[in-house]
Amino acid sequence: MALITAARERLAPVSPDGRTPGPAVLAAALVLIALQLTVRSLLAFRGEFYWDDLILVGRSGMHPLLSFELLGYDHDGHLMPGGFLVAGVVTALAPLQWWPAAATLVAGQALASLAVLRVLWLLLGPRPALLGPLLFYLFTPLTLPSFAWWAAGLNSLPLQAALAWVAGDAIRLVRTGRIRYALSGTAVTVVALLFFEKSVLVPAVAFATVALMYRLDGRRRPVRTAAVRGAPLWLGSALSLAGWAAAYPSLVESRFGAPTADVVRGLTHHGVSFGVLPTLLGGPWRWDRWNPGPPWADPPAGLVVAAWAAVLAVLVWSLRRNRRTGWVWAATALYVAASTAAMISTRFGPDTTYELAQTLRYHTDTAVVVAIAAALILRAPSRGDAPPAQPARRLVAAGCAVTFAASSLWSTATFARTWADNPTGAYLAAAKSALTARPDMPILDHPVSVWVLLPVTHPHNLLSRVFSPLPGRAEIGAVTTELQVLDDGGRLVPAGLVPVRHVLPGPVPDCGHLLTASTTTVLPADTALVGGEWTVQLNYRASADGEIEVGFPAAPRVRVPVTAGLGTVYARVPGAGTGLQARSASAGLDVCLAGGPIGVVVPR
Known part of the structure; x- marks a missing residue:
């Protein structure tokens, strides 16, 4: 009991005037979330459909909303009925209009951000230190590429929300014993699996969070205790994963393979050194792009070196200052390794470039894991008597927070400029006008511009697929008496x-x-x-x-x-x-x- 009381006192600090800082911390956290959503809204609503987005829209126009042909489709190795359901609803409400798709991105980000705040609050209580991990998650450029790209966001945002929410439910379950948290956590896991197969890691992250929390609090047998006290959630998650595992191989063609050692080293180095680590400092600052491919991180060499140095410095500092934090670092590194292995084993090929690993979208969910890990480290007991926070230390912490936020916002601005180099919006606007100008004249089906969809996406790159939901358009089919095609600008021009x-x-x-x-x-x-x-x-x-x-x-x-x-x-x-x-x-x-x-x- 003394240990629990001490932990509660440490996690619920009292200000000099005797009041807890809870309301102020909560208000600050909500202001940060509001700022993040404002920045992300500017990015989302200034965007446009890109690549796979048009495949989702095209299939939504071709198949009924609740049909297996739509929801059970193997989309490049992804089984994502939830994503296709959202795309189908958006397409039915506003065919080939971007604003409702952007709204779903902002809504998904709001859910994920609030879920992260919840789990951080459960781990740290109303401590001002909570704002550090929250600030990192909210503004890190690590989540930018998958957020801006609708198809990727439909995968990653539910996963991010689920990682945080189910970890929070697991904490609430082991503290209160209330079964409703097991039911809630299991339901959220199931929903996340409907959007992204990587959600199989959600229960593992939740279990690791509880076990590490117990270890940091000095509980005996933390793994066993986490397993026993959270058993209803682990059982429900196991049954859900078993059902998913039975369906997934029968619906999705396996993309797993065994790359060479050189490929593994190259993609790992580019993904971690040039991708993940610079975002811990608010990088990469610079982005590059080969249209029509997506942007990738292009950090300066100095930032890469600084990121490695910062990670090593924080590692040494946390191990020297706090007890029992080694396993937190190991668990975080294991998650990054698992994400890297999944990317390499499913996406490598003879034409794969190392820049693929720098697109960051394969590590987006790592932002949630890093935020939880940071909260666990802040929760860890100090070695010896911890000195009270000095004004100088608070000033340094505030300076680091401001520097990180400024660095992240600069990376966001440079990403937005690079992402804006997307001809799809102008092409779709011109094409919609051209296809509805003479609805009585059939148009011979043909591929859209290669700057919009490459031939490797055939047959999804055909006009009849992309513009299937467009109302009032000309018939697009196999026969015409007048040869016309859409040019690279989306204009309907005579053809030969x-x-x-x-x-x-x-x-x-x-x-x-x-x-x-x-x-x-x-x-x-x-x-x-x-x-x-x-x-x-x-x-x-x-x-x-x-x-x-x-x-x-x-x-x-x-x-x-x-x-x-x-x-x-x-x-x-x-x-x-x-x-x-x-x-x-x-x-x-x-x-x-x-x-x-x-x-x-x-x-x-």
Whole structure:
């Protein structure tokens, strides 16, 4: 009992006038959160859709909100039904409008920030020292890249909130024994798993927080005590993880691999030295970018050296000044190592550059872990009698806080400038205007600008996918009578067909290739075509209005409307082969086809 009383006295200090500083600390913490949300709102609402965001929007426009096709989709190794649900709701309310997506980012950040304040309060009580770890979490640039990018934020913000909230629930559970904290912590873990598979680490962080808290408080057998007193939460979490583990491998293709030692060393060094550590001092100050890729941290060499020196200095200081803090450092390092290992094993490849590790989004949640670790170290008992805080020490602490905040805000400003170099917003605005200007004129489906989505995202980079939720637009499909394409600026411009092969003239005099409903006619090409998405120009004479079918052998056929008399129509046909196959798809319709080019459509 004496030990518990002493801990309570240490965590609830009294000011010289006999009052506790709780209300003032809480007010200061809420002001800091308000400032953070103001800064993040400026960043979010000045942003725009980017890369994967358009995949989420496109799939939301193609599939019903609660369909398995939308919620159960394997998105580049992520099983994120929660993220797709949010994207689906946002898309249904305001198709291809950025402001509601930005609002979800700010709302998610508010939840995460309040959850971090809660767990810090539970660990430190109403101590002014609480403001240090909170300030770090709120303003560290470590969380910037994943916050600004909507698709990444839908993964990382629920994870950040869950890490802090479930750790707080675990503390409340072991202190009060109330089962509602086990139910709450389990429910939050389940929700986090719906957004990001890395949420499997949430219960582990919560357990480590409780066990380390007990160890710092001098409890005997801290691990055993944490396991027993928090058993309802650990059991609920284990059952939730078991259910998730049963579903995940059957829905998501494994991306895990075994990289070489050189790749591991390179990505680890770049991720930790150039990525995580400079953000501990408010860095990296500078960002670089190869459009259309995301920004990455580009810290000066001096900042990297200073970050390593600062971490080592704080490590030595904490081990010399506070007892039993070694395990806190070890647990934090283990979390960073786990995040690094997950990034390397799932994202490495022959074309992977080390700058990938400097994008920071693979370590975003580390900010929560570092904040908790800092609170635990501040909670740790001093070696011997701790001297009262001197004005000079308070002044140094305030100076460090102001310096960190200024450094972080500068990094935020430079990131915002780099992030603004995103052509997607202007492209979407021009494209939406162009696609709705003539809704009666069908447009041949084709990829969006490579500055918006690269071909590696095919078929998600097609106009029909990206603009699927846009109301009042022209039909985007496989057939048109007027070749038009969106240029890199999103403007609809006339296009031409660049021939790669030609359909040879047909054998029927004054007709060419005769198409009837009873027979499939072969349209031989001058040379075989390899697999791809090809456009064929069909010059025809039809006996009546109707439809024909055209396609490569063993590939889906395209239904092409024709009108009575002479006409020209363009059809987009996927596949490969030595020629096309065609037939009339309407009873009583006969069509004569002449030879024509097969190729690719480009702006004139």
